[in-house]
Amino acid sequence: MSNRIDLPYTRFLDPEGRLVGELPAWADDFNLLSELYRRMVLTRLFDQKAVALQRTGRIGTYAPTLGQEAIGVAIGSLMRDEDVLVPYYRDTAVQLMRGVRMEEILLYWGGDERGSDFQDPRSKEDFPICVPIATQALHACGVATAIKIRGQHRAVVTTCGDGATSKGDFLEALNVAGAWQLPVVFVVNNNQWAISVPRRIQSGAPTLAQKAIGAGFHGEQVDGNDVLAVYDRVQWALDRARHGKGPILLECLSYRLGDHTTADDATRYRSAEEVKAAWLEEPIKRMQAFLAGNRVWDEGREQALIADCQRQVQAAVDNFESAGVQPVEAVLDHVYARWPAALGEQREMLLERVARREESSPGAARHPLPQAVEGDRMCSSSSGGHHD
Numbered sequence: 527m528s529n530r531i532d533l534p535y536t537r538f539l540d541p542e543g544r545l546v547g548e549l550p551a552w553a554d555d556f557n558l559l560s561e562l563y564r565r566m567v568l569t570r571l572f573d574q575k576a577v578a579l580q581r582t583g584r585i586g587t588y589a590p591t592l593g594q595e596a597i598g599v600a601i602g603s604l605m606r607d608e609d610v611l612v613p614y615y616r617d618t619a620v621q622l623m624r625g626v627r628m629e630e631i632l633l634y635w636g637g638d639e640r641g642s643d644f645q646d647p648r649s650k651e652d653f654p655i656c657v658p659i660a661t662q663a664l665h666a667c668g669v670a671t672a673i674k675i676r677g678q679h680r681a682v683v684t685t686c687g688d689g690a691t692s693k694g695d696f697l698e699a700l701n702v703a704g705a706w707q708l709p710v711v712f713v714v715n716n717n718q719w720a721i722s723v724p725r726r727i728q729s730g731a732p733t734l735a736q737k738a739i740g741a742g743f744h745g746e747q748v749d750g751n752d753v754l755a756v757y758d759r760v761q762w763a764l765d766r767a768r769h770g771k772g773p774i775l776l777e778c779l780s781y782r783l784g785d786h787t788t789a790d791d792a793t794r795y796r797s798a799e800e801v802k803a804a805w806l807e808e809p810i811k812r813m814q815a816f817l818a819g820n821r822v823w824d825e826g827r828e829q830a831l832i833a834d835c836q837r838q839v840q841a842a843v844d845n846f847e848s849a850g851v852q853p854v855e856a857v858l859d860h861v862y863a864r865w866p867a868a869l870g871e872q873r874e875m876l877l878e879r880v881a882r883r884e885e886s887s888p889g890a891a892r893h894p895l896p897q898a899v900e901g902d903r904m905c906s907s908s909s910g911g912h913h914d
């Protein structure tokens with residue numbers, strides 16, 4: 527007997543950018559389609575820069591989003607200001623679409639608290655990136671419960687990887703979302719790897735989407751390399767959630783083209799042939815081919831786009847590098863809404879110490895961003911503020 531539950535799978539574009547399904551009416555808008563492409567390119571160029579900044583010791587560990595741009599761009603382009611994002615660490619694209627500034631993302635990965643204090647009103651109520659695997663799924667259900675109690679028309683989106691779907695937190699979140707019919711959309715970035723653990727041994731379930739069925743709600747699979755497919759299904763899921771029709775799980779099938787993080791070396795556990803084959807499926811080339819085939823994209827537009835994105839990325843890097851060092855006491859900020867008395871005392875002590883050190887040797891108490899440690903690529907822990 528098969529353990530497979532037949533669930534929908536959506537794909538409109540094949541890897542060459544040819545149509546393999548009938549596009550919905552919303553996709554008649556070629557301005558929108560070009561914009562989705564532009565956003566994927568911007569994400570990729572920023573991502574490449576972030577990796578380069580880690581390699582030169584200017585930020586700590588970074589989790590590249592290479593190959594998964596379609597998923598994040600689709601989600602972020604569809605969420606409304608009043609929706610809430612509860613992300614994981616590979617959500618650079620969604621955050622950029624939500625108005626999080628590139629320099630804020632760099633500050634975050636540099637271990638700077640200012641990187642989670644988003645300035646854009648669109649992302650003010652979004653959560654910071656969650657590094658502990660799958661815990662964000664429960665936070666999302668908490669937010670969705672509040673929205674439901676208040677009778678608001680808002681949706682919560684939470685994301686995770688394929689490995690995260692094995693965690694108790696994830697399964698508990700599905701359970702409560704189904705039991706209470708919460709307005710939450712779970713998006714699983716099935717990029718085939720959880721660090722060095724391949725999808726085939728991650729779970730006995732033939733699809734990860736079917737995990738929703740056990741919790742009493744609908745799940746689907748989507749080609750996560752096809753931005754049009756992801757856009758279509760996320761749009762539908764968000765609309766349902768906002769109208770009180772309960773949760774949805776979308777499993778987006780993609781591939782992690784980069785290392786797990788800059789502290790990883792994926793050549794140790796996966797073959798060059800596998801990665802080469804995955805590059806043939808990646809999302810940006812296929813969308814470019816589709817747009818070019820419809821005569822709305824050409825080499826001139828491509829060059830102008832790349833130049834524009836590079837300007838934006840460089841301006842963000844300049845802002846990041848001139849942000850200065852965060853105050854030492856920031857290590858205690860953002861932990862409690864109402865401070866316990868003991869922590870207040872510790873903060874005072876810390877400030878006194880900083881003041882004393884500052885008096886005896888000006889500048890010494892405020893350290894610059896951490897520098898790269900030699901051989902960082904092989905280290906399992908980060909050189910910055912995060913551990914994986």
Ligand SMILES: Cc1ncc(C[n+]2csc(CCOP(=O)(O)OP(=O)(O)O)c2C)c(N)n1
Pocket residue numbers: 616657658659686687688689690691715717719720721782786913914
């Ligand atoms: C609770 C917890 N356990 C272990 C880790 C270490 N860890 C970091 S990433 C990762 C794999 C996650 O893989 P997946 O969920 O597939 O997401 P991906 O990184 O592939 O996007 C693990 C085990 C962690 N961060 N948190």
